[in-house]
Amino acid sequence: MSVIASASAPPRRSLWRRTQNTRTAYLFLLPALLVMLVITFYPLVFQVWMSFTDYSLKNLRVTAPAPNYVGIDNYLRILQNNIVIPNFDFMRVLVFNLWWALSNVVIHVILGVLIALILNTPGLWLKRFYRAIYIVPVVIPPIIVATVWRNMFDPTNGAINFLIDIIFRLPPGGFTLDWLNEPNPIISAGPFVLPLAYFALLAANVWLGWPLNSVVATGALQSIPGELYEAAEMDGAGAWAKFRAVTLPYLRPAMLPYAIYGFVITFNLFYLSYFMSGGGPFGQTELLVTTAYRLVNEQQLYGVAAAFAVFQFFILLAITLVTNRVAKATAQFDA
Amino acid sequence: MTTGFAAVPRTATRPVAVAATGGHRKLPLRRQLLLQLVCLFIALTVLFPIMWIVSMAIDPRNIARPDGLDLIPPGASLAAFAQVIKQPTENPVSFPQLAANSLFIAVIIAVASVGLGVLAAYAFSRMAFRGREALMIAVLAVLMLPAVATLAPLYVMLSKVQIGTFNLRDSLFGVALAVTSGQLPFAIWNMKGYIDTIPRDLEEAAAVDGASKFQAFWHVILPLSTPVLAVTAFFGFIAGWTEFYFSWQFLDHPENFTLAMALNGMVGQYGTTPWSQFAAFSILVALPVSVVYLFLQRYIVSGLAIGGVKG
Numbered sequence: 001m002s003v004i005a006s007a008s009a010p011p012r013r014s015l016w017r018r019t020q021n022t023r024t025a026y027l028f029l030l031p032a033l034l035v036m037l038v039i040t041f042y043p044l045v046f047q048v049w050m051s052f053t054d055y056s057l058k059n060l061r062v063t064a065p066a067p068n069y070v071g072i073d074n075y076l077r078i079l080q081n082n083i084v085i086p087n088f089d090f091m092r093v094l095v096f097n098l099w100w101a102l103s104n105v106v107i108h109v110i111l112g113v114l115i116a117l118i119l120n121t122p123g124l125w126l127k128r129f130y131r132a133i134y135i136v137p138v139v140i141p142p143i144i145v146a147t148v149w150r151n152m153f154d155p156t157n158g159a160i161n162f163l164i165d166i167i168f169r170l171p172p173g174g175f176t177l178d179w180l181n182e183p184n185p186i187i188s189a190g191p192f193v194l195p196l197a198y199f200a201l202l203a204a205n206v207w208l209g210w211p212l213n214s215v216v217a218t219g220a221l222q223s224i225p226g227e228l229y230e231a232a233e234m235d236g237a238g239a240w241a242k243f244r245a246v247t248l249p250y251l252r253p254a255m256l257p258y259a260i261y262g263f264v265i266t267f268n269l270f271y272l273s274y275f276m277s278g279g280g281p282f283g284q285t286e287l288l289v290t291t292a293y294r295l296v297n298e299q300q301l302y303g304v305a306a307a308f309a310v311f312q313f314f315i316l317l318a319i320t321l322v323t324n325r326v327a328k329a330t331a332q333f334d335a
Numbered sequence: 336m337t338t339g340f341a342a343v344p345r346t347a348t349r350p351v352a353v354a355a356t357g358g359h360r361k362l363p364l365r366r367q368l369l370l371q372l373v374c375l376f377i378a379l380t381v382l383f384p385i386m387w388i389v390s391m392a393i394d395p396r397n398i399a400r401p402d403g404l405d406l407i408p409p410g411a412s413l414a415a416f417a418q419v420i421k422q423p424t425e426n427p428v429s430f431p432q433l434a435a436n437s438l439f440i441a442v443i444i445a446v447a448s449v450g451l452g453v454l455a456a457y458a459f460s461r462m463a464f465r466g467r468e469a470l471m472i473a474v475l476a477v478l479m480l481p482a483v484a485t486l487a488p489l490y491v492m493l494s495k496v497q498i499g500t501f502n503l504r505d506s507l508f509g510v511a512l513a514v515t516s517g518q519l520p521f522a523i524w525n526m527k528g529y530i531d532t533i534p535r536d537l538e539e540a541a542a543v544d545g546a547s548k549f550q551a552f553w554h555v556i557l558p559l560s561t562p563v564l565a566v567t568a569f570f571g572f573i574a575g576w577t578e579f580y581f582s583w584q585f586l587d588h589p590e591n592f593t594l595a596m597a598l599n600g601m602v603g604q605y606g607t608t609p610w611s612q613f614a615a616f617s618i619l620v621a622l623p624v625s626v627v628y629l630f631l632q633r634y635i636v637s638g639l640a641i642g643g644v645k646g
Contacts, residue, residue, distance in 0.1 A: 059491070139624075141576070292481075
C-alpha cells in the first residue's frame with residue numbers, strides 16, 4: 001500500500017520517504033553517537049583548544065579562572081625539548097618509538113610463522129599439548145606481564161640473573177647485571193639510542209607477542225589445500241620452493257594486516273615501558289604514550305600535554321597512511 | 336524461537352585441511368625427536384615466568400626476596416594469598432574492596448560498549464545512509480589513538496563536574512566513562528566486522544515476512560552475533576579490570592582504588608612488599624580473566640582470522 005501512496009505523493013512527503021533509510025540508520029546510531037560526542041569527540045576538539053593555552057593545575061577547580069592563550073608556544077616547547085621532563089628529547093623518543101614497534105613486529109611475525117610451521121608438521125606428537133601451552137601469554141593481562149618481567153629482571157633477586165648463574169655455574173647471586181638501569185647504551189648513534197633496558201623490554205614483549213602471531217599463521221596454514229603441496233611435489237619442488245610457491249602466498253594476506261595491527265598496538269604499548277624500565281635509563285626507553293602520560297600525571301602541564309597529543313595524532317595518522325600504502329602495494333604484488 | 340546459534344559453528348570451525356604441509360609420510364624419528372626438543376624448549380620459555388611467580392606465591396617460607404631460582408618450592412602454603420586478600424598495600428583497603436571497584440568499572444565498560452556499540456555496528460554493517468563514510472572514518476580515527484590520547488581533556492573536563500561533594504573525575508564512574516570513550520569505537524569496529532560476515536538471506540527472509548529493521552536486528556542478527564557480543568564485552572571487561580592510567584590519574588581516595596593501582600604500589604623499586612605477596616596478588620588479578628580468556632579464545636581467534644582475511 002505504501003508503494004502506491006508514494007507514487008502520487010507530494011514532493012515533501014517523497015523527501016521524507018527518500019530519507020527513511022538514513023533516518024532509520026541514525027536511530028540505531030544515535031545512542032553510540034551521543035555518548036561518543038560527549039566523551040570522545042568533544043574532548044578531542046577541546047584538547048586542540050587546550051593545546052594553545054597554558055592550562056595547568058591552577059585552572060582545574062570549578063571556580064578557577066580560564067587559562068591564558070599562548071599561541072603555538074606549547075608546540076615549540078615540545079620541539080625544543082623544553083618541557084620539564086628530565087632528559088626529554090623529542091627526536092630520540094620518536095626514533096626509539098618507531099624502532100621499538102618495528103623491531104618487535106618483525107621478530108613476532110618471524111617467530112610466530114616459524115613456530116606455526118613447526119606445529120603444523122604432519123605426524124608431530126603432542127601438537128595439542130604444545131598449542132595449549134603456547135597460548136598462555138596471550139591470556140595474561142599486559143599489566144601483569146609487565147610487572148612480573150620487571151621483577152624477573154631485578155639485578156640481585158631476579159629470575160633472569162639467577163638463571164644465568166645456573167647456566168654459567170656461578171653461585172646464586174653471582175651475576176648482578178642491572179638490565180633495566182645499566183647507564184651505558186649498547187648502541188648510540190645520534191637520536192638512535194638503544195640501552196640494555198631496550199633488550200630487556202624486547203625479551204618481555206617477544207614472550208608476550210609471538211603466540212598470537214603464531215595463532216594467526218596457523219589459521220592461514222590450515223586453510224592451504226593439501227593438493228597444492230602434492231602438485232608442487234610432483235613438479236619436483238624442494239622444501240624451500242614449496243614454502244615460497246605455496247605457503248607464502250597464503251600466509252601473506254593473513255599476516256600482513258595483523259602485522260600492521262601489531263605495529264600500531266606495539267607503538268602505543270604503555271605497560272612495558274612504564275612498569276619495567278620506567279622509561280629509564282635517562283628516558284631512553286620512554287615512548288610517546290608514556291611521555292604523554294608523564295606530562296599529565298607528573299608535570300601537570302595539561303596545555304603542553306594537549307599539544308603533545310596533537311603531535312601524536314599526526315604521527316599515528318602518518319603511520320596509518322604509510323602502512324595502508326604498504327598493504328595495498330603488497331596486495332597488488334600478490335595479484 | 337529463532338534460528339539460534341547457526342553462525343557459531345560456521346565461524347568457529349574454519350576450513351581445516353589437517354594434512355596441510357605435505358602428506359601421508361610418517362615423520363622420521365630423528366626429526367620427530369629434534370622437533371620435540373625445540374617444542375619443549377619453547378614451552379619452557381613460555382612457562383618460565385609463570386612457574387617463577389607461582390612458586391614464589393605458594394612458597395611456605397613467605398619470601399621477601401628470593402635468593403635463588405626455586406621453580407619448585409619446598410612445599411606449598413596459601414599464607415601469601417591470605418595476607419594480600421586482607422591488605423595488599425599500606426593503604427587500608429582489602430583485596431575484595433579493590434576487586435569490587437575494578438569490577439564496577441569493568442561491568443560498566445562492558446555493558447556500555449556492547450549495548451551502544453552493537454546498534455551502531457549493525458547500522459554501519461547493513462544500512463546505506465548519508466554520512467556513513469564520514470562517520471566510519473571518525474570512528475576509525477579514534478580507534479587509531481591510544482587510550483592516553485584523551486587523558487588531559489577528560490581530566491580537566493570531568494574535574495569541572497562537581498555536584499555537592501561529588502566530583503565526577505574523582506569517582507569510579509568518571510574512570511569508567513573515560514575508558515568507555517576509547518573502548519566504544521573498538522567495540523563498534525569489532526562487532527561490525529563480525530556482522531559483515533553474517534549472510535543477508537535471513538534478514539531478507541524476515542523482511543519478506545514483514546519484519547521491520549529493528550525486528551530483523553533483534554530476532555536475527557542479535558542471536559547470531561552472540562560470540563562477538565561475548566568477546567567484545569569481555570575485552571571491555573578486561574580493559575576495566577586491569578585499568579591503570581585513568582584510575583591512577585583520576586582517583587584521590589583510597590576507598591576508590593583499583594587493582595592495578597594497588598599493583599603499581601607493590602612494584603616500586605624501593606617498595607617494601609614481600610615478593611611472595613606481589614606474586615600472590617598478580618595471580619589473583621590475572622587468574623579470573625585468564626581463565627575466561629582461555630574459554631573464549633577460539634571465538635577471539637576466529638574473529639582475528641576474519642579480520643585478517645578481510646584486510
